[in-house]
Amino acid sequence: MDQLNRRKERQGDRALLDQILDEAKVATVTTVVDGLPWSVPMLFARHGDEILLHGSTGAGALRHIAAGAPVALSAFIADGLVVADTLFDHSMNYRSAVVRGVVEKSSLDPAQALTALSDSILPGRSAEVPPHTSKQLAATLVLSLPITDGQWITKARKGGPGDDDAAGWTGEVPMRVVYGEPVTHTAGDVPESVRRLG
Amino acid sequence: MDQLNRRKERQGDRALLDQILDEAKVATVTTVVDGLPWSVPMLFARHGDEILLHGSTGAGALRHIAAGAPVALSAFIADGLVVADTLFDHSMNYRSAVVRGVVEKSSLDPAQALTALSDSILPGRSAEVPPHTSKQLAATLVLSLPITDGQWITKARKGGPGDDDAAGWTGEVPMRVVYGEPVTHTAGDVPESVRRLG
Numbered sequence: 001m002d003q004l005n006r007r008k009e010r011q012g013d014r015a016l017l018d019q020i021l022d023e024a025k026v027a028t029v030t031t032v033v034d035g036l037p038w039s040v041p042m043l044f045a046r047h048g049d050e051i052l053l054h055g056s057t058g059a060g061a062l063r064h065i066a067a068g069a070p071v072a073l074s075a076f077i078a079d080g081l082v083v084a085d086t087l088f089d090h091s092m093n094y095r096s097a098v099v100r101g102v103v104e105k106s107s108l109d110p111a112q113a114l115t116a117l118s119d120s121i122l123p124g125r126s127a128e129v130p131p132h133t134s135k136q137l138a139a140t141l142v143l144s145l146p147i148t149d150g151q152w153i154t155k156a157r158k159g160g161p162g163d164d165d166a167a168g169w170t171g172e173v174p175m176r177v178v179y180g181e182p183v184t185h186t187a188g189d190v191p192e193s194v195r196r197l198g
Numbered sequence: 199m200d201q202l203n204r205r206k207e208r209q210g211d212r213a214l215l216d217q218i219l220d221e222a223k224v225a226t227v228t229t230v231v232d233g234l235p236w237s238v239p240m241l242f243a244r245h246g247d248e249i250l251l252h253g254s255t256g257a258g259a260l261r262h263i264a265a266g267a268p269v270a271l272s273a274f275i276a277d278g279l280v281v282a283d284t285l286f287d288h289s290m291n292y293r294s295a296v297v298r299g300v301v302e303k304s305s306l307d308p309a310q311a312l313t314a315l316s317d318s319i320l321p322g323r324s325a326e327v328p329p330h331t332s333k334q335l336a337a338t339l340v341l342s343l344p345i346t347d348g349q350w351i352t353k354a355r356k357g358g359p360g361d362d363d364a365a366g367w368t369g370e371v372p373m374r375v376v377y378g379e380p381v382t383h384t385a386g387d388v389p390e391s392v393r394r395l396g
Contacts, residue, residue: 160383169386185358188367
């Protein structure tokens with residue numbers, strides 16, 4: 001099985017970094033707590049050269065990160081299975097990024113940052129709902145991880161297996177995320193932002 | 199925007215842990231290198247109470263892990279978008295797991311471990327191709343992270359937004375990964391394992 005960490009095609013490509021960060025809605029945020037690795041999945045959004053993370057003012061490990069603990073943010077998008085004629089050469093096509101740094105104050109105010117985060121989950125939704133209340137903003141901690149030269153890496157694999165002398169069928173099977181039929185919780189017109197997902 | 203790290207429904211549910219580890223093909227593996235967080239996406243497979251990771255005998259950070267550095271393995275499955283009537287309450291339905299520990303020798307021999315890893319990527323594929331060669335096995339480092347009581351956590355969110363007094367439509371939009379039409383690299387009969395994915 002070909003492993004994911006061997007091929008570093010297009011390493012250092014900022015356009016690829018932005019593409020990955022804009023497509024992935026969730027990243028694994030990692031830090032060190034008491035000398036041990038600590039990680040949590042978090043919703044995030046890229047805004048220019050910063051990565052916005054949404055925390056709670058009540059969450060301990062996020063306060064640790066907010067206080068300056070080094071962070072590694074890891075985003076991964078699976079693009080397909082790579083099917084070879086030996087098990088060893090099976091692999092996955094993917095795009096991934098790791099961004100390292102220390103969080104700082106965002107260039108956005110909390111309302112702008114929350115709006116950017118919401119629109120990352122569901123594009124266009126911010127135009128359909130009322131603005132944030134002061135109570136909501138007070139309960140929110142927006143962390144901003146800067147994208148700094150030399151502090152990020154992208155990796156990607158695409159295409160079929162390398163072996164051109166395969167004994168039988170080899171190829172790729174594309175993978176993608178699709179949205180299903182919306183499930184109504186409170187009735188009303190399904191918003192345009194949701195209809196666009198289909 | 200409701201954040202992912204607030205709700206810990208069903209925390210401690212081993213059946214949920216196994217479900218997440220069996221469904222996710224890739225996890226983010228984290229360790230501490232020179233005091234800093236370090237993470238990489240890796241293909242993995244669960245075999246009973248161990249998590250098999252496939253490394254290369256030439257990869258430095260994996261040797262660090264193999265030498266006993268503490269690891270946190272994080273797996274995440276996105277199940278849907280949660281659409282509320284305020285931006286603040288938008289969220290994602292998901293299942294996630296973090297398993298902590300130190301890797302050890304697998305109970306499987308390298309050939310069995312590689313087979314389990316390959317079948318995790320593409321179920322049933324191992325029955326369709328020749329066995330591993332000794333050269334392939336020599337180039338492979340199989341790491342095994344034990345699933346130990348008290349060293350793992352699951353989190354999950356499901357259902358619609360909490361607010362029952364919503365002013366307009368609210369609900370959920372299911373998300374799932376689908377496989378596309380196989381792309382042929384070398385011609386032949388598309389194997390049964392690939393046809394089953396569709």
